[in-house]
Amino acid sequence: MVKYFLTRFLQFLIVVFLSVTLVFIIVRMMPSDPVEKTIAQITSTGTFLDPSDVEKMIKSLREMYGLEGSILSQYFQTWRRLITLNFGPSLSFFPTPVSSIIKESVFWTVGLLGVVILVSWTIGNILGVIAGYYSKKLPTAMKLLDLIFMIIRPIPYYILAFIFLVLFSYLIPAFPSQGAYSVGMMPGFNLSFIIDVLKHATLPALSMILLQTTMWFQSMKIISTGVTNEDFVIYAKYGGISNHKIIFRYVFRNALLPQVTSLSLSLGRIFGGALITEIVFSYPGLGGTLYSAIMSSDYNLIIGIVLFSIVAVSLGTLVLDFIYPLFDPRIRYS
Amino acid sequence: MMSVEVLRTENLKSYYILDIFGKKKVIKAVEDVSISIKENEIYGIAGESGCGKSTLLKAMFAAVEPPQRIIGGKVIYRDNGKEYDVYHISEEERKKFRWHFISYVPQGSMSVLNPVMKIKEIFKDFIETHTKGKTKEEIYEIAESHIRDLGLPSGILDAYPHQLSGGMRQRITIALATVLSPKVVIADEPTTALDVVTQRGVIQLLKDIQALKRNTIIIVTHDMGVHANMADRIAIMYAGRIIEEASTEEIFENPLHPYTRYLIYSIPKFGDKKKRESAPGAPPSLSNPPSGCSFHPRCPFAFEKCREEVPPLKEYKVGHKVACWRVEEGENATA
Numbered sequence: 001m002v003k004y005f006l007t008r009f010l011q012f013l014i015v016v017f018l019s020v021t022l023v024f025i026i027v028r029m030m031p032s033d034p035v036e037k038t039i040a041q042i043t044s045t046g047t048f049l050d051p052s053d054v055e056k057m058i059k060s061l062r063e064m065y066g067l068e069g070s071i072l073s074q075y076f077q078t079w080r081r082l083i084t085l086n087f088g089p090s091l092s093f094f095p096t097p098v099s100s101i102i103k104e105s106v107f108w109t110v111g112l113l114g115v116v117i118l119v120s121w122t123i124g125n126i127l128g129v130i131a132g133y134y135s136k137k138l139p140t141a142m143k144l145l146d147l148i149f150m151i152i153r154p155i156p157y158y159i160l161a162f163i164f165l166v167l168f169s170y171l172i173p174a175f176p177s178q179g180a181y182s183v184g185m186m187p188g189f190n191l192s193f194i195i196d197v198l199k200h201a202t203l204p205a206l207s208m209i210l211l212q213t214t215m216w217f218q219s220m221k222i223i224s225t226g227v228t229n230e231d232f233v234i235y236a237k238y239g240g241i242s243n244h245k246i247i248f249r250y251v252f253r254n255a256l257l258p259q260v261t262s263l264s265l266s267l268g269r270i271f272g273g274a275l276i277t278e279i280v281f282s283y284p285g286l287g288g289t290l291y292s293a294i295m296s297s298d299y300n301l302i303i304g305i306v307l308f309s310i311v312a313v314s315l316g317t318l319v320l321d322f323i324y325p326l327f328d329p330r331i332r333y334s
Numbered sequence: 335m336m337s338v339e340v341l342r343t344e345n346l347k348s349y350y351i352l353d354i355f356g357k358k359k360v361i362k363a364v365e366d367v368s369i370s371i372k373e374n375e376i377y378g379i380a381g382e383s384g385c386g387k388s389t390l391l392k393a394m395f396a397a398v399e400p401p402q403r404i405i406g407g408k409v410i411y412r413d414n415g416k417e418y419d420v421y422h423i424s425e426e427e428r429k430k431f432r433w434h435f436i437s438y439v440p441q442g443s444m445s446v447l448n449p450v451m452k453i454k455e456i457f458k459d460f461i462e463t464h465t466k467g468k469t470k471e472e473i474y475e476i477a478e479s480h481i482r483d484l485g486l487p488s489g490i491l492d493a494y495p496h497q498l499s500g501g502m503r504q505r506i507t508i509a510l511a512t513v514l515s516p517k518v519v520i521a522d523e524p525t526t527a528l529d530v531v532t533q534r535g536v537i538q539l540l541k542d543i544q545a546l547k548r549n550t551i552i553i554v555t556h557d558m559g560v561h562a563n564m565a566d567r568i569a570i571m572y573a574g575r576i577i578e579e580a581s582t583e584e585i586f587e588n589p590l591h592p593y594t595r596y597l598i599y600s601i602p603k604f605g606d607k608k609k610r611e612s613a614p615g616a617p618p619s620l621s622n623p624p625s626g627c628s629f630h631p632r633c634p635f636a637f638e639k640c641r642e643e644v645p646p647l648k649e650y651k652v653g654h655k656v657a658c659w660r661v662e663e664g665e666n667a668t669a
Contacts, residue, residue: 136400235446238397238438239460240429249459253450329450329494 004331005322012318019310024078027303028071034299035061038091041297064088065299078303082311087304092296098304101289106308108180109285112201112277113270116208117263123209124216125259129252131217132224133243146221149214157211161280164207175203178282204281208274219262224255257328264320268313337372339412340550341394341436341518344368346407348393353401361620363389365574366407368647371550373517376541378565378582379554380597382617386574387554388441391520394552395438396420396428411435413517433464437511441522444503447495453506454478454491457513464514480513483546484539501532505539512543518550519543525560537563558601562586567653570594573618573628576647580654590656592633627659635660 035058042057043049049057062068066077066088081087087098131142138146152160169177181187181196227233228251236246275287286305293301325332345368350361363386371377381387392398394409409420413435420428432438440446448456457477458470465473474491481488486505495503504524512519521540525533537560544551553564561568561582568585570578570593578591589595596613615632618624624631630640639659647657650665 231440231445232448235440236448236459238395238432238440239463240432241459241463245459249451250448254448327450329452330496333494333497 001325001332004325008318008321012314015314016311019314020078020082020307021075023303023306023310024075028074034065034297035067037297038299078307081304082307085308087307088300090293090298090301092293092298092301098300101301102286102304102308105284105286105289106312108283109270109274109287112205112283112285113208113274115201116205116212117266117270119205120209120212121216121259121263124213125220125252125256127213128217128220129224129247129255132221132226132255133228133247133251135221135225135228149217152210153214153218155211157207158276158280160211161204161207161277164203165280168203176200177203180284200283204277204283208277216259220255220259223258224251227251227255230254253327260320260324260327264317267316267320270309270313337375339370340373341371341412341552342369342408342410343390343394344408344410346390346393346409347405348389348398349403349405350389350401351403359621362574362623363402363620364393365623367574367576368407369569369576369579371518371552373550374544374548375566376544376551376553376564378561378568379552379571380556380558380561380568381571382556384617384620385571386620387556387571388522389574390571391438391522391552391554395436395520396431397438411518430464433460433511433514433516435516436518436520437514437516439508439511439519439521439524441526444500444527446507447503447510449495451494452491453493453495453498457491457510460510461513477513481509484509484512484542501528501535504528504532504536508536508539508543512547512549515547516549518552521551521553523555524553525555525557533560540564558597570597573623574620575628575644575657576655577629577657578655579647580651584651584654588654590650590654590661591629591658592635592660593629627657 038061039049039054039057066074066081068074069077085099087102089095090098090101093101127145131138131146134142165177168175176182176199180200181193182200185193185196187193233246233250236250241250274285275291277283278285278288279291286309290302290305292298293305345366346364347362347366348364350363352359352361365386367390369377379387379390389402392402393404396409398404404421411418411420411431413431418427418431420431447453451459454474454477458473461473461476462468465476468476477491478488481491484505486502486509490498490502490506495506498506508521508524511521519540524540525536528536540551540553541564543549551564553560555561565582567579567581569576570585570591572593578585578589578594580588585594586598589598593613596611600610600612602610613632614634618628618631624641626642627633627636627640627645630636633640637659643659645657645659645662647655648662649655650661
């Protein structure tokens, strides 16, 4: 048991170490130099710069980007930035520090995706296990649900999101079409603001929940169809144990194990996956911030977000690994 | 002593009806089986793999799931002097018989224990289903005293299945099936996949339970050694039919059916260096059984009548039934 936690923790450290190192190397192998790119951007607007000023500018930019000194000291610099969460100032929002930009957008991302993942995972798995258990004689309501999910599942998310936007924001103007809260609203912990935030989050959340529920539903259905044919389920049926007990105590608890694993795998897709949502619904978040950082070559912000998401995703996986023994006694007692 | 009947089948027929790409395929796994099992006896059913033994058990336990189907005949349970035709009562009533009256130790019972539950929770689920208004503690108490009665360590109730050995899991499954003292216990190949020492322990456990609870055990295995060791009476099954039925001694000492002889003479004995002979050929396909006596293609004594007519299961000696034309002819000749 102690060995299990220790190995997982070690794995976490190795993953973070390797990916940070990899990011460091890849960035330095890029053919374009961020400093030259910034200078070129400034000069391309037609601003005249004194060559000595340019020289000074290059030096301060190098310092700002952590590109000063030998490769080794740059490498240690990267680690220092990550540990102190001080990634320097952002260029496109100069002089706002990168860390405060991340802090602001990560709130919306985690809030939205946390709810989406929790809700869709729960609903999808519960419906999936019922459909899987009764797969030989599926009740009509379940058959209909299965069919609907089968149709929804292959729809690309950006199309589904647009359908939601057009339907519930334009044709039936029930929900706002963009932003995280109304313009002119003062963020604060009061009822009217919270309701406003929930209203704005409804469409992005619902569209993602719908699609991800179908995904969890279908994989859970397949897994629990298999578990339903296991000897211990058949024997429980012979014993006359009630169906709902068999579904939740026998099928669900066993079929859940691979679903916990794929949940932790899906954490990795969080930051990229929310990008389309953020663009379609103009919702603030890490994905959109990263996108605009790339578009404006905001070097510090890109590195900041990438390093941050590496640590966040690995940490999430680590937490899931740590609670996994709660689901599987075979690990708890090995 | 008049022994009382506890379970009976009448001309039971159970087929598997498969639908393979729109083509129907019928596997006649149990064909016209009529057996009568008495209270307090150990009844053995023997036969090669694929002769319909497990199908017969499932039909007797009334746990028939598609593609298996009951085509005809009856299964009668006799409980407290009353007879119940199992396939003419509702599913709910049928479930009430389980564990109280009849219970089942399945084939490959290594994997019948839910891997994510403690043994005592599994016991609780089964006991709870069949008893009313008992607290959790009372239920655990029932499980614990039963485990202790069987001489198994009571600590295993707190274990998870993966922490136990295969033999222990098999014994736990037997304990689970007998926890509510059913009148009939059906055991399907309880010793298969166990090493000989563990086999011995499992057989002993079944015998102990029988001695303790005075119930009926129906045991199915292809292992004639196990039958010799346990059973009071033995039925030999071939291609879905019972072809011989007699007391254990009678079967071993005076087998009448040629197939039974092959079965018994193939058991190795100490000091006997003669070459063992088994029945030539392979068991017939149940989807397309041979005409007449289904053993005739492999029988060295087969004659014209064997190929044309199915021999009836007839009692030739008290308690010794055989289905064989040759025995019938011999009987007529001596008469």
